[in-house]
Every structure is written in C-alpha cells, then in structure tokens.
Amino acid sequence: MSSADGAGEQLAFIRETVRRAKPRAARGVVMAERQPVARVLVDKGVLSLDQYFDYAVPEAMSEDARPGVRVRVRFGGRVGAHGRREGGALHDGYIVERRDDSDYAGPLAPLARVLSPEQVLTPRLLRLCRAVADRYAGTLADVLQLAIPPRHAGAEGEPSPRPLPPPGAPAAGSWERYAHGADFLASLAGGHAPRAVWTALPGPEWPFEIARAVAATLSSGRGALVVLPDGRSVARVDAALRGVLGEGRHAVLAAEAGPQERYRRWLAVSRGSVHAAIGTRAAVFAPVRDLGLVVVWSDGDSSHADPNAPYPHVREVALLRAAEEGAAMLLGGVSTTVEAAQLVRSGWARPLAAPRDVVRQVAPRVRTVTEHDQARDAAAQAARLPSVAWETAREALTRGPVLIQVPRRGYAPRLACGRCREPVRCRACGGPLESPAADTALVCAWCGTEEHDWHCPECGSFRLRAQVVGVRRTAEELGKAFPRIPVRTSGRDAVLASVPSAPALVISTPGAEPVAEGPGYAAALLLDGWALLNRPDLRAGEETVRRWLTAASLVRPAGEGGTVVVVAEAAARAVQALVRWDPAGHAGMELDEREELRFPPVSRMASVTGPPQAVADLLGLLRLPEGADVLGPVPVYGGPKGETAERALVRVAPGRARRWLRR
Structure with missing residues (x-):
C-alpha cells in the first residue's frame, strides 16, 4: 500500500468519526432524545447558500418539528467562547429532514421557533422545486417562495372539509369531435397516463372538455391539476367543473380570492380534502395528492412565464412534474407552440386534433x-377600416356584436413629424412621445415628462402624424363611423370578461378579448397585422398566430355567418396559418427553422446582460461544455438614463445543459 493510499484511508476514517460523533447544541440547550438534528432549508435566495444547514432540536419542540414544517432559525453570527451563537438575524425556513447525526462538528444552534405544525413542504414538492431550481440555475429558496403561499394562522386553524368519493366516469361529449378524443378520456378513467398536445377547436366548448378530462381522472381515484393563463379563463373552467362535477370536488387557486382564502384552499388541496385544483401560474406547484393529470391551457401565453427569479415557465414545470409523478399530460390551446410541436415530433406526446x-x-x-389594398381604399382613410372590413362589420352588426382587435393600447402611442416623418422624441431622455388623448399634452412613454411645445428638430414643423393608432383612438374613429352602435373597449385599464349578444363594437387589445354571450361574435376585424408580425422577436410569427386564433375562436362558425377579416400581407406564413386554421402546421415549420439555426427549443440558451466589463468578466469565467458557443455580446438599451449595457447569448447543445448549469 502506498503512503498516498494510507493517508486517504486515514482522512476517510477521520471524516466518518466526525460524522458519527454525537451532535451537541449550544450551551444551555436540551436537545431532543430522538433525532436531535433538524436539517433546515433557510429562506435566503443566495446562490452560495443554496444548501441545507443543521440545527439542534430542543426537546420542547421535538413533537412539532417534523419534516415539512415552517421554522424560524438564527442565521449568521458566530459561536462565542462559551459555545453560544452570538449575533445573526432570524430567518424563516423549512425542516427537510430529522437526523441522528450531523456533518458539522461544532455546537449546533437551536431552532428558534416552530411557526406551525402544518407540513407544507412535502417530499414530492421538495423534489419538484429542486428540479425546477436546477433546470433554471436558480436557488431552491426562490422556487419555494413561488410554490408555497404565505402562511395565515387563521386558515391553518380551520378544519378542511371531508373529501368526497370519486365521481363516475363522464361521457365523452364534445371530445367525440377529436380523433382519439374518446380514447384519451377512457385512458384517463382507466388509470393510465397518456400524454397529448391538444389543438382545441374554436368555440365555447374547451372549458367543458377540460372539465371532462378532470372528471375522468378523478373517477380513477387520482388527482388533477389545471393551469390557465388568466383569471377569466379560470372562471370559465371553474364554471364548467361545477357543471360536470358539482360542488366541493375542486379548488380554485387564484390571486383574486385574496391571500387568506387562497391559502385556505391551498391547505384543502394539501390535506387531501379536494383532489383537483385549478388556477393561474403558481398553481402548477399545488400539492395535489396522487396526481394523475396535469393540464396546461394556452402554454404560449406570456402570463405563464414567471417574472420572479428563477423565472420558471409553467409548461416546463408541468413537464417536470408529470415525468416525476407519472401523471398524464394535456398541453392544450387553440394554437400550438414550437415547444409543443417538438414534444410531438420527439414522440413524447401524441397529437390530439380534429379532422379537417x-x-x-x-x-x-x-x-x-x-396594406396595399388599404392604402388605395378611401374608406380606410376616413374610418380606419378597409371597405371589406367596413362592409363585413356593417352586415355583422345586424346579427350581433363585432370584435375589433387592435395591437396597441392608448390613443396614439407612436408619433412622427407630419412633414419629414421623423419619430417624435422626448428632449429629456430620448424616449418616444405619445398622445394620451385628443387635445392633450404629449407625454414621454419612458420618463413621463410632458411636452407642451413640441416642434421637429429636423425640419421645424409643428404638425404631428400618428404612426401607430391605439385602442382609444380606434374607438373614437369607429364611433363616428357607426354613430348609433354602442362601443366598448377592453384593455389594460379595464378588461371585460364578457359582453352581451346585442349588436356592439367591442375594441380590444390582444389577450383582453371578452367572450360574447350566446352564439359568439358575428365577426372579428384584426387590424394592423404588421405591428404584430414586424416585432423584432424570435416568436413574432408564433405569437401573432396565437393572438389571431384566440380572437377568431370567439367568432361564430362560417355556416352561421361568422367572418374574420385580417389586415396583413396575405402571403405571410402567419396569415396563411389563420386562413387554413392550421396552427400545428405553422408550429412545425417554425420548428424546422429553429433546428436549422440551432435556436430554442432545439438548444438551450442563457442570456447574460449587464455593463460591458461585467459581461466580459463573466464570459471569461464560464467553462462551456463541448459544442457550446457564445453569440454576441451586442449593445442593448440600458434604461431611461441611457446607461450602456451589453447582452450575450450562451448556446448549449441538447443534453449538455443540465451538467453545465450545475457547475
């Protein structure tokens, strides 16, 4: 045996001896007799502290200090001469494990307090949050803040209702319209875990189709989870579930309920009182027991991307959860994302669509x-509607409401000089000036500075021209074109959930379209298609198709006179996808281009943005795996004060990202 081997065995013996040494607490603390060590996740979202820390369990807290409960611990500071921990602030945390020993050889600080005996961090939820943190190179503490709602003592003190027995398997209903739709429901009812990318048909049936999928899963004795992009779609699915399942079988986890009520409902799910949960983004972490189905509706909606670190996307979390818990997956929407198309192409999921x-x-x-037809059309100049759209709206208003989708909010969000067409800029910060209403001062969209005496610095003209027209000005112009017709607007300032079936002009920004009662809208006009298609974004075409199809799906069928008029170049791929109503085909072509360019989802990419020197220093420290490359850096706008910043994209080949992110 070499001396190196002997030294290695001696070091291993010392480490094992330290590990097996009886843990000891700070002076004056009586530790619990059984499993006196609590391994705690401290709620500090710092990457260097993304680990567990051992604390002593006082005998008085031993019964309540179970894995999964919230605790308060003292973190930081130092151990003084008498074995007491001095200084350090109190932080919340979660006990993840009770142990007989500790890897730490010094005296352990005691738990300060057990906040609640409620076990909110289950082993399944802990594994899911750990997987999400690894997937997005974040900390476990940050993910847990997204997954577990804040505590409300009053809600914890209330008993949850007794669980109801499983319902019977539902009839296929409108699922019969889809190829293999009835088979999908039967598979769920039989306890299996099918995975499908669902291209939903236009019309009002999709909430009831989700409800039947949930009912089929509950009939097998398992739980179900539905995640939707906004409160309006949650309300529609909630109403459908009440109609299919009755009361008391599902919980709605949405912010509109308020913090305490939402926590009360979350506890009912965690305790197993209800086996189905629906809600918005954060509901993807809901602790549904015996999970059998995960449904994500409209996964391309930007609301599914969390704006808080580590910025997880609902679709990716749902896929991780379905794989971890062996649950069925239903990724649905009236449109299809490139990520969904890749799942189908890889064979991970099957397409679920209706025959042509x-x-x-x-x-x-x-x-x-x-746009060429619109430029030559006198009616378009007078009422901002081409003759085809104007005639369609006039005829449709005799039968019901007409939806008009305008890509921009406000009155005139982009202005130019009326003589030389130079963009109108703020003199304070260089940002774009906008007109919030007729006959009002211009306002900077970046810094909010008002401009009362603007003139063009290039030609000296005082005349203005609207480059982009918003919702409010569109409503003003169409109100003049149709003087006896009510005009309603739906946008960021006020989003309408629904409108009556009586004739009206409903002007909406994308994503804020209200549902028309009765048979739906008689027609829809999709204006300024260039504003959506010309955005400098990788997903411009995909997002445009989704927004158009979402609006068009609210219109009556062609057999009942439903018509959609889109103002855009007819040869554009997105327009053709709308004309043929073929979102899956459009997503497939987008995926082909992504594969050729090695863009996501074919590869994994990370964005690095900051001051030029900081970006250069970080790129110099990275140890990239084989096949990885760096795109950029390129200059980007840094803020209203004009700070310089750069952005670089780090592209990693498929299959190598996970190991790289763990470094």
Missing part, C-alpha cells in the same frame, strides 16, 4: 386585406 372536415364546420370564414 370538423375544423371547417366550426371555424369562421377568414378574409385578408393587404
């Missing part, structure tokens, strides 16, 4: 108007 003849029966008729 069924699509033609329920979809509205789609007509196109190009």
Whole structure:
C-alpha cells in the first residue's frame, strides 16, 4: 500500500468519526432524545447558500418539528467562547429532514421557533422545486417562495372539509369531435397516463372538455391539476367543473380570492380534502395528492412565464412534474407552440386534433386585406377600416356584436413629424412621445415628462402624424363611423370578461378579448397585422398566430355567418396559418427553422446582460461544455438614463445543459 493510499484511508476514517460523533447544541440547550438534528432549508435566495444547514432540536419542540414544517432559525453570527451563537438575524425556513447525526462538528444552534405544525413542504414538492431550481440555475429558496403561499394562522386553524368519493366516469361529449378524443378520456378513467398536445377547436366548448378530462381522472381515484393563463379563463373552467362535477370536488387557486382564502384552499388541496385544483401560474406547484393529470391551457401565453427569479415557465414545470409523478399530460390551446410541436415530433406526446372536415364546420370564414389594398381604399382613410372590413362589420352588426382587435393600447402611442416623418422624441431622455388623448399634452412613454411645445428638430414643423393608432383612438374613429352602435373597449385599464349578444363594437387589445354571450361574435376585424408580425422577436410569427386564433375562436362558425377579416400581407406564413386554421402546421415549420439555426427549443440558451466589463468578466469565467458557443455580446438599451449595457447569448447543445448549469 502506498503512503498516498494510507493517508486517504486515514482522512476517510477521520471524516466518518466526525460524522458519527454525537451532535451537541449550544450551551444551555436540551436537545431532543430522538433525532436531535433538524436539517433546515433557510429562506435566503443566495446562490452560495443554496444548501441545507443543521440545527439542534430542543426537546420542547421535538413533537412539532417534523419534516415539512415552517421554522424560524438564527442565521449568521458566530459561536462565542462559551459555545453560544452570538449575533445573526432570524430567518424563516423549512425542516427537510430529522437526523441522528450531523456533518458539522461544532455546537449546533437551536431552532428558534416552530411557526406551525402544518407540513407544507412535502417530499414530492421538495423534489419538484429542486428540479425546477436546477433546470433554471436558480436557488431552491426562490422556487419555494413561488410554490408555497404565505402562511395565515387563521386558515391553518380551520378544519378542511371531508373529501368526497370519486365521481363516475363522464361521457365523452364534445371530445367525440377529436380523433382519439374518446380514447384519451377512457385512458384517463382507466388509470393510465397518456400524454397529448391538444389543438382545441374554436368555440365555447374547451372549458367543458377540460372539465371532462378532470372528471375522468378523478373517477380513477387520482388527482388533477389545471393551469390557465388568466383569471377569466379560470372562471370559465371553474364554471364548467361545477357543471360536470358539482360542488366541493375542486379548488380554485387564484390571486383574486385574496391571500387568506387562497391559502385556505391551498391547505384543502394539501390535506387531501379536494383532489383537483385549478388556477393561474403558481398553481402548477399545488400539492395535489396522487396526481394523475396535469393540464396546461394556452402554454404560449406570456402570463405563464414567471417574472420572479428563477423565472420558471409553467409548461416546463408541468413537464417536470408529470415525468416525476407519472401523471398524464394535456398541453392544450387553440394554437400550438414550437415547444409543443417538438414534444410531438420527439414522440413524447401524441397529437390530439380534429379532422379537417370538423375544423371547417366550426371555424369562421377568414378574409385578408393587404396594406396595399388599404392604402388605395378611401374608406380606410376616413374610418380606419378597409371597405371589406367596413362592409363585413356593417352586415355583422345586424346579427350581433363585432370584435375589433387592435395591437396597441392608448390613443396614439407612436408619433412622427407630419412633414419629414421623423419619430417624435422626448428632449429629456430620448424616449418616444405619445398622445394620451385628443387635445392633450404629449407625454414621454419612458420618463413621463410632458411636452407642451413640441416642434421637429429636423425640419421645424409643428404638425404631428400618428404612426401607430391605439385602442382609444380606434374607438373614437369607429364611433363616428357607426354613430348609433354602442362601443366598448377592453384593455389594460379595464378588461371585460364578457359582453352581451346585442349588436356592439367591442375594441380590444390582444389577450383582453371578452367572450360574447350566446352564439359568439358575428365577426372579428384584426387590424394592423404588421405591428404584430414586424416585432423584432424570435416568436413574432408564433405569437401573432396565437393572438389571431384566440380572437377568431370567439367568432361564430362560417355556416352561421361568422367572418374574420385580417389586415396583413396575405402571403405571410402567419396569415396563411389563420386562413387554413392550421396552427400545428405553422408550429412545425417554425420548428424546422429553429433546428436549422440551432435556436430554442432545439438548444438551450442563457442570456447574460449587464455593463460591458461585467459581461466580459463573466464570459471569461464560464467553462462551456463541448459544442457550446457564445453569440454576441451586442449593445442593448440600458434604461431611461441611457446607461450602456451589453447582452450575450450562451448556446448549449441538447443534453449538455443540465451538467453545465450545475457547475
């Protein structure tokens, strides 16, 4: 045996001796007799502290200090001469494990307090949050802040209702319209875990189809989880579940309920009182027991991307959870994302769509108007509507409401000089000036400075021209074109959930379209298509198709006179996808291009943004795996004060990202 081998064995013996040494607490603390060490996750979202810390369990807290409960611990400071921990602030945390020993050889600080005996961090939830943190290179503490709602003592003190027995398997209903739709429901009811990418048909049936999928899963004795992009869609699915399942079988986890009520409902799910949960983004972490189905509706909606670190996306969390818990997966929407198309192409999921003849029966008729046609049209100059759109709206208003989608909010969000077409800029920060209303002062969209005496610095003209027209000015112009018709607006300032079936002009920004009662809208006009298609964004085409299809799906079928007029270049790929009502085909072509360019989801990419020197220093420290490359850095806008910043993209080949992120 070499001396190196002997030294290695001696070091291993010392480490094992230290590990098996009886743990000791700070002076004056009586530790619990059984499992006196609590391994705690301290709620500090610092990457260097993304680990567990051992604390002594006082005998008085031994019964309540169970794995999964919230605790208060003293973190930081130092151990003084008498073995007491001095200084350090109190922080919240979670006990993840009770142990007989500790890897730490010194005296252990005691738990300061057990905040609640409620076990909110289950082993399954802990594994999911750890996987999400690894997937997004974040900390476990940050993910837990997204996954577990704040505590409310009053809600914890109330008993949850007794669980109801499983319902019977539902009839297929409108699932019969889809190829293999009835088989999908039967598989859920049989306790299996099918995975599908669902291209939903236009019309009002999709909430009831989700409700039947949930009912089929509950009938097998398992739980179900549905995640939706906004409160309006949550309300629609909630109403459908009440109609299919009755009361008391599901919980709605949405911010509109208020913090205490939402926590009360979350506890009912965690305790097993209800086996189905629906809600918005954070509901993807809901602790549903015996999870059998995860449904994500409209996964391309930006609301599914969390704006808080580590910025997880609902779709990715749902996929991780379905794989971890062996649950079925239903990724649905009226449109199809590139990520969903990749799941189908890889064989991980199966497509769930209706035959073409069924699509033609329920979809509205789609007509196109190009910008060239609009420029030559006198009606478009007078009322901002091409003749085709104006005639369509006038005829449709005799039968019901008409939806008009305008890509921009406000009155005139982008202005230019009326003579030389130079963009109108703020003299304080260089940002774009906008007109919030007619006959009012211009306001900077970046710094909020008002401009009362603008003139063009290039030609001296005082005349203004609207480059982009917003919702409010569109409503003003169309109100003049249709003087006896009510005009309603839905946008960021006030989003309407629904409108009556009576004739009206409903002007909305994308994503804020209200549902029309009764058979739906008689027609829809999709204006300024160039504003969506020309955005400098990788997902511009995909997002445009999603927004158009979402609005068009609210229109009556072509057989009932439903018509959609889109103002955009007819030859554009997104326009053709709308005309043919083929979102899956559009997503497939987008995926082909991504594969050729090695863009996500084919590869994994990380964005690094900051001061030029900081970006250069970080790129110099990175140890990139084989096949990785760096795109950039390129200058980007840094803020209203004009700070310089750069952005670089780090691209990693498939299969190598996980190991790289763990470094």
